Amino acid sequence: MKYVxxxxxxLFLFSSxxxxxxxxxxxxxxxxxxxxxxxxxxxxxxxxxxxxSFATGATVANSDSASAKWDIGFRGTTIILNSxxxxxxxxxxxxxxxxxxxxxxxxxxxxxxxGTTKAIVGSGGWYTYTGEAPTGPKHAILPNAGxxxxxxxxxxxxxxxxxxxxxxxxxxxxxxxxxxxxxxxxSRYYTFRFIYQPDGTANxxxxx
Amino acid sequence: xxxxxxxxFLGALLxxxxxxxxxxxxxxxxxxxxQKQLDEVVVTATRSERALSELPVPxxxxxxxxxxxxxxxxxxxxxxxxxxxxxVSDHRTxxxxxxxxxxxTLILVDGEPLIGxxxxxxxxxxxxxxxxxxxxxxxxxSSSLYGSEALAGVVNIITERxxxxxxxxxxxxxxxxxxxxxxxxxxxxxxxxxxAFANRYSTDGYxxxxxxxxxxVSPFANYTFQSRLTYDLTSRTKFxxxxxxxxxEQESVTNIGTQDAPVLLEGTGDVKDWNVNPVLTHNFSDKLxxxxxxxxxxxxxNSLLKYQQDGTTYDETYFDLTFNRPEIQVEYFINAKNxxxxxxxRIWESVEATRYDDKIKYQTNYAYTQYEWQPITKLNVLAxxxxxxxxxxxxxxxxxxSVQYDVLSWLAVRCSFGVGFxxxxxxxxxxxxxxxxxGYSVFGSNVLVEGIQQLEDQGQIDAILVDPSTFGAIxxxxxxxxxxxxxxxxxxxxxxxxxxxxxxxxDLIDTKAVARKSNGQQVFSYYNxxxxxxxxxxxxxxYSLGEGLILSIGYQFLIAKDKGIVEELDAGNxxxxxxxxNATKRVDPKDYGGLxxxxxxxxxxxLFYENQKGWSGSVRAIYRGRxxxxxxxxxxxxxxxxxxxxxxxxxxxxxxxxxxxWLKVQAGCDNLFNYKxxxxxxxxxxxxxWASVTLTLSKKKVKTNQ
Numbered sequence: 047m048k049y050v051x052x053x054x055x056x057l058f059l060f061s062s063x064x065x066x067x068x069x070x071x072x073x074x075x076x077x078x079x080x081x082x083x084x085x086x087x088x089x090x091x092x093x094x095x096x097x098x099s100f101a102t103g104a105t106v107a108n109s110d111s112a113s114a115k116w117d118i119g120f121r122g123t124t125i126i127l128n129s130x131x132x133x134x135x136x137x138x139x140x141x142x143x144x145x146x147x148x149x150x151x152x153x154x155x156x157x158x159x160x161g162t163t164k165a166i167v168g169s170g171g172w173y174t175y176t177g178e179a180p181t182g183p184k185h186a187i188l189p190n191a192g193x194x195x196x197x198x199x200x201x202x203x204x205x206x207x208x209x210x211x212x213x214x215x216x217x218x219x220x221x222x223x224x225x226x227x228x229x230x231x232x233s234r235y236y237t238f239r240f241i242y243q244p245d246g247t248a249n250x251x252x253x254x
Numbered sequence: 255x256x257x258x259x260x261x262x263f264l265g266a267l268l269x270x271x272x273x274x275x276x277x278x279x280x281x282x283x284x285x286x287x288x289q290k291q292l293d294e295v296v297v298t299a300t301r302s303e304r305a306l307s308e309l310p311v312p313x314x315x316x317x318x319x320x321x322x323x324x325x326x327x328x329x330x331x332x333x334x335x336x337x338x339x340x341x342v343s344d345h346r347t348x349x350x351x352x353x354x355x356x357x358x359t360l361i362l363v364d365g366e367p368l369i370g371x372x373x374x375x376x377x378x379x380x381x382x383x384x385x386x387x388x389x390x391x392x393x394x395x396s397s398s399l400y401g402s403e404a405l406a407g408v409v410n411i412i413t414e415r416x417x418x419x420x421x422x423x424x425x426x427x428x429x430x431x432x433x434x435x436x437x438x439x440x441x442x443x444x445x446x447x448x449x450a451f452a453n454r455y456s457t458d459g460y461x462x463x464x465x466x467x468x469x470x471v472s473p474f475a476n477y478t479f480q481s482r483l484t485y486d487l488t489s490r491t492k493f494x495x496x497x498x499x500x501x502x503e504q505e506s507v508t509n510i511g512t513q514d515a516p517v518l519l520e521g522t523g524d525v526k527d528w529n530v531n532p533v534l535t536h537n538f539s540d541k542l543x544x545x546x547x548x549x550x551x552x553x554x555x556n557s558l559l560k561y562q563q564d565g566t567t568y569d570e571t572y573f574d575l576t577f578n579r580p581e582i583q584v585e586y587f588i589n590a591k592n593x594x595x596x597x598x599x600r601i602w603e604s605v606e607a608t609r610y611d612d613k614i615k616y617q618t619n620y621a622y623t624q625y626e627w628q629p630i631t632k633l634n635v636l637a638x639x640x641x642x643x644x645x646x647x648x649x650x651x652x653x654x655x656s657v658q659y660d661v662l663s664w665l666a667v668r669c670s671f672g673v674g675f676x677x678x679x680x681x682x683x684x685x686x687x688x689x690x691x692x693g694y695s696v697f698g699s700n701v702l703v704e705g706i707q708q709l710e711d712q713g714q715i716d717a718i719l720v721d722p723s724t725f726g727a728i729x730x731x732x733x734x735x736x737x738x739x740x741x742x743x744x745x746x747x748x749x750x751x752x753x754x755x756x757x758x759x760x761d762l763i764d765t766k767a768v769a770r771k772s773n774g775q776q777v778f779s780y781y782n783x784x785x786x787x788x789x790x791x792x793x794x795x796x797y798s799l800g801e802g803l804i805l806s807i808g809y810q811f812l813i814a815k816d817k818g819i820v821e822e823l824d825a826g827n828x829x830x831x832x833x834x835x836n837a838t839k840r841v842d843p844k845d846y847g848g849l850x851x852x853x854x855x856x857x858x859x860x861l862f863y864e865n866q867k868g869w870s871g872s873v874r875a876i877y878r879g880r881x882x883x884x885x886x887x888x889x890x891x892x893x894x895x896x897x898x899x900x901x902x903x904x905x906x907x908x909x910x911x912x913x914x915x916w917l918k919v920q921a922g923c924d925n926l927f928n929y930k931x932x933x934x935x936x937x938x939x940x941x942x943x944w945a946s947v948t949l950t951l952s953k954k955k956v957k958t959n960q
Contacts, residue, residue, distance in 0.1 A: 145829065145840055169770075170719070174888060177692075177775065188888045191838050192829025210836045220833045220886040220896040237836070 074254040079241050081146070086214055087120060087236040095119030095126055100197075100205045100242040114200040122234055123168045123175075123187055123212070128200040130160035135200025139165040141172060143192050146239070152196050152204040152248040166195060172209050183225040187212040187233065204243045206250050211237040298390040298410040300595065300624060300636070301365060301399055302585060310634045310658035310668045312739055312753050314794075316389040318414075323862055323872050325908045325922045325946060327426065327434050327455065329361075330378035332389060333409065335876055335906070337808025337858060338792045339391070342851055343937040346377040352393055352755055353788030353814035353852050354406030358676055358733075360396070362410040363529075364496065367403070369577045370527050370553030374679070380500060380527070382478045384424065384436040385451035387414045393792075394755065395674025395735045398638040398654035401601075401620055405674035405733045406757075413496070416440055416447030416484055420952035426920075428944030432457040447484035453477065460939045462932035467509035467516060470936045476502035490537045499528040507562070510691055518562040527553040545583040547599075552576050569690045573607040595624040595638075605680045609687040611701065614680055617645040632660040642675075646683060646700075650675045650730055666741040675730045682728060682763055682780040694775040696765070699728045702779045706769060709777065716770045725768070725781050733759040747798040756789040786849065788814040802865045809857045815848040819891055830887045833896055847882050847892035853901070855879035868912035870920075877903045883934055899934040903927070915952070921945040 082103050089096045097106040097116035106116040114135040119126040128135030138157035142149065158165040169175050172193045176186045189209040197205045210216060213224075214235040223229045245253045294306040296313050306313060316332060326332045333349050334341040340350040348356025357374030360367055361381075368376055389411055396404040419441050426434040436453040456475035463470065482496040502525045511517030529551035537543045553575040559568040581599030588594060601618040624638035639653040656670035681687075684698040686705055697705040706722045709715050739753035761782040769777040790812035797805045822828050823843040830841045860874040879901040882892035892898075908922035921944065928941040 143827070143829075145838060182884045182886050189831070189836070191831045191887065191889045192827075192840075208838060216836055218833045219836070219888075220894070 076252045076254060079243065079251060079253055081239045081241050083210075083237070083239040085216065085237050087238070088234070089120035089122060089236060090232075090234045091121060095121045095124075100199055100240060101203070101244070103242075117199040117205070118197065118207075120236055123173065125164065125166040125168065125172075127160050127165050127197065129165070131162070132160040132164075133200070136202050137165075137198055137200045139195055139197040141167060142194050142196055144194055145192065146194055146206065146208045149194055149196070149206055150249070150251040152206070152243075152250055154248070157196075157198060173212065183219060183230075185227065186219065186224070186230075188219055199242075203246055204248055204250060205240050207238055207240040209236070209238050211235075296388075296390050297365065297412065298362075298392045298396075298408055300626065301583065301597070302595070308634055308658075310636050310656035311670055312393060312668070312737070312751065314391040314393075316391070318387055319864070320862065321383050321386060321389075323864065323870050323908060323910070324874070324906070325426070325910075325920055325944065326383050328379045329381035329383060329389075329411070331924075332383055333378065333391075335858060335860070335874055336391065337794050338393070338810040338812075338856065340853060340856060340878060341378075341937065344375050345373040346371075346375040347379055347937055348375040349378065349409070350852070351406040352757060353790070353812050353849070354757070357679075358403065358405040358674075358731075360400055360404040360408045362400075362408060363498065364413055364531065365410060366529065366531055366547075366549040366551075366579075367400075367577070368527070368529075369551050369575050370525070370555070371679075372555075373681075377525075380476070380502070380525070381411065382436070382451075382453045382455065384453055385413050385438060385449070385480055387412045393753070394670060394737045395652070395654070395672040395733055395757075397642075397650075397652035397674040398640050398672060399622060399624070401618070401640060401642050401652070402644075402650075402675060402677040402730070405676050405731065405759075413480065413482065414438070414440070414449050414451075415482065416442040416449045418442055418952065420950060422948060422950045424946060424948040426944055426946035429942040430458050430460050430939065432942075432944070434946075442484075445486040448481070450479075450481040452479050462930060462936055462939075466513075467518060468507045470932070471939070472504055472506035472521075474502055474504035476500065492535050494533045494535075495531070496533075497528070497530045499526075501526045508559075519559045519568050520562050521557060521559045523555070523557040525553075525555045527551065541587045543585045543587075545585075547581045547583070548579070549581075550576075550578045571608040573609070574605065576602070576604045578602045591628040593626045595622075595626075597622050603680075605684075610680070610684050611686055614684050615645075616677075616680075618677075619643045634658045642677075644677055644730075647678055647727065647730060650677070650732075664743045664745075667739070668741065669736070669738045672735050672737075673732060674735065675732045677730050678728050678763060678780070689775075692775060693771070693773045695771065695777045697768075697777065697779045699725050699780050702768065706777065709769075709771070714771050714773075715777075716772045718769045719776075720766065720768050722768055722779070725779055728763060728780055728782050729761045731759065731761050731763055731782075733757050747800075748796065750793070750795045753792045754790075755792070757787060759784075759786045759788070762786050783818075785817040786815065787817060788812065788849075788852075802863055804862045805860070806862075807857075807859045809855070812852055812854055812856070813848060814852045815846065816891075819846065828889060828891065828893075830889045830893055833887060833894065841889065841891070841893050845893040847898070850882040850884065850892055853879040853881040855901070868918075869910070870912075871909040872907070874906045875903055876906075877901065899931070902929050902931070902935075904929055904938070916950050918948040918950070919946070920948070 087096060094108050097111060097119045099106050099115060100117050112134060116128055117137050126132040127137035127139050129137040138159050140156045140158060173187050173189050176182060176184055176188060195207040197207060199205060213233055214231040216237040217224055217231050241250055243250055243253060294315050295303050296306050296315060297303050299309045299311050299313055321332055330341055330347050333339050342348060342350045342356060349359060351359045361376050391409050393407040396408045400408060417440060421439045424436045434455045439450045441448040454477050458473045459469045459471035461469040479499045482494060484494045486492050504523045506521040508519050509516045510519055531549045534546045555573045557571050561568055579599055579601045581597060583597040586594045598621045603616040604613060606613040620640060620642045622640035627635040636656040641651050643649040652673045652675060654672035658666055658668035660666045682698055683700045685696055686701055688695040702722045702725055735757045737753055737755050742750040762784040763780050764783040765778040766781055767776040768779050771777060790810060792810045794808045799805055823841060823846055826840055828841040829838050832839055856879060857877040862872045864870040880898045882897055883899045884897060885891060886897050887894050905926040906924045907926060908920060910918060910920035912918040924942040925940060930940045
């Protein structure tokens, strides 16, 4: 498993600016939130979910599954949130349509928690299963363009997530190499990017 | 790739001019084009014989001599080379006209429809061309005369009528072990006439992807018998009886297992169609002419799939269609400038098939009328309308108005407005089908609710995606069309036809997923969805180079778009993934390529040659511009370069020589440059060489131009 977690530069800046701005009025400077890309997150296990925390940008051990340390879990194409029947946390989520960069504020309502149907709908939601498609790659899981997940973490902070790939190495899915099942890269490896808002507001662009 | 295609096209043109250069210039010029066009008589535009030059609607005529020169065997060979027509494959091989799929073009033989479409496409390979007098192609909606399906236009195959006493035998052999044997008998004496045609066609098919089990096209053999008997009861009363019988058998092998662990199925399929068509015409006077027609047709297809290993049955299907139609037509010629036509009829149709629960019947009553008016010599007006009352979905009125004005002796302007429709077919209303190899299901809209209920009772439904009751009844698909054209005849040697078209289509029927099955597959049904438009321009020019050489050039520009998608794009609601990074971007409306499988540019250039010493030949180059194949960036629309099939050129040659009156030998090469694309154009075989011999036996010298 390989993580290319860009350090959350924004957070770093945020704390250092806060430090130096102590004497000023309550005017805290605004800093831009930067996206973090997670590459090839392994969800290969047929038994356990791969648990992940947006605040740390890292996976969480399965021994902590009964805690609020994780926000989201992956097993194959199934995505769970730390809420409802899936965990003790207060996570929730919805799928909206748009461009990742353009969604600057999380919607006020419309969030679901995990029940017998999961809050994050897979097939027909964030991805399409091509099945016996007469054209294009067969039996492929392709993330739908323009589908953005807006989530609340286990402790109620907002995150926006864009699913990018379900295959090892984020391959080009329009090629003959991908279309051929014999040469297609391994599945169950997630690449996604997200922006986490640590200050508890619905703003997904900047933080104070 | 594109560059090469253009180069080949240019190369073909060069090749033609080269050929022209080496032909000795000593043969007297033949009929000028102008005279030829005046001579042409067509029936498709009015359902009666009319001089082509006087008609305000564009009709393209392909003469027998041209078909013979090309050495064509089947209808798809001929139509695939015509301006604005593209051969497309959807379950079967059909034609695309003005951007419409094959299901919207009516295919007629002597004015009567051929039946037996598979998923809307009528297999053009079912029609032999050995007995064809001419093919008439009328573009633009013609439901005002022909009712349902004539939305894009009509292809009317006019077969030979008895002339003289003679017989011919033609045999052709070519690549892929394709063997064609045909014979005609002609007898006309006094009041009695008989024309009979028999043909056997067989091929081994071909295989473009040899690493997979089974052929791209499996071997098949078919027989066609067609005959016409005419008898003049009196000078005013004439009777004609024609009939057709067609039978085809095909064998195939398919692999339903994997490459490493194959499970092979052996398939046999047979298709039969026959029809009978008695016609009685009686002229009460020079002014009043009546025609009584009956047309009865049946189509039957059976297929059987067996495991190769133990011979047990895997799947067995049957499909039977019937079509019966009596009709009366009355024409009244008020005077030289006014004539009036009226017709009434009834259609009974039925289908019985594995995929339908019961035998299903439709009945349509219809009436049509048409008025031809020539208020001044330079102005021709054709107005008509038809009313169809259909037992399953309601009624439809289809008007049409066409006007032609001869501005100058060499320039005519014409325009027409028309409405066409296509009734929902049997499968769209009543289909109950589950794919045996993959497992998805499709229901017609009338049986959807009970079908879903049935699957639910059997515990096969995982989730309902759309409430089935919201699908409701489906309407006929309708199109409103505008055509504007120019006919130019700058001199005796050349002619140019230009036509601009716009088709506005409503209530297009599409499929949508209704539910997800527990096997992971989906249940689909039909609903009226899209509003689509197709528009473009077509140019056809022909120039007589003298010495028996005629050059023709054709071009079509086409735009075909889904209006709903255009709106969504303009609103910025359509997204795509960049194939390189998989990051989402918004699709620029400019990148929308329109409907799949439509080429923006199509062109052809042909050179025909014929001299009085019996030599004939042709060089034809057909270009099909790039077209959308499938969505690959997962937004269902055509917007990325990777989603296109490259444009390509096919080049065909033929050469022939007649000896005396009784022998003709011919040879040719189709697809000279061997263009192949196994993945995207399986319907295009590689280079095909062929040779043929024709023997003509006649009592007297056969006059060729009667």
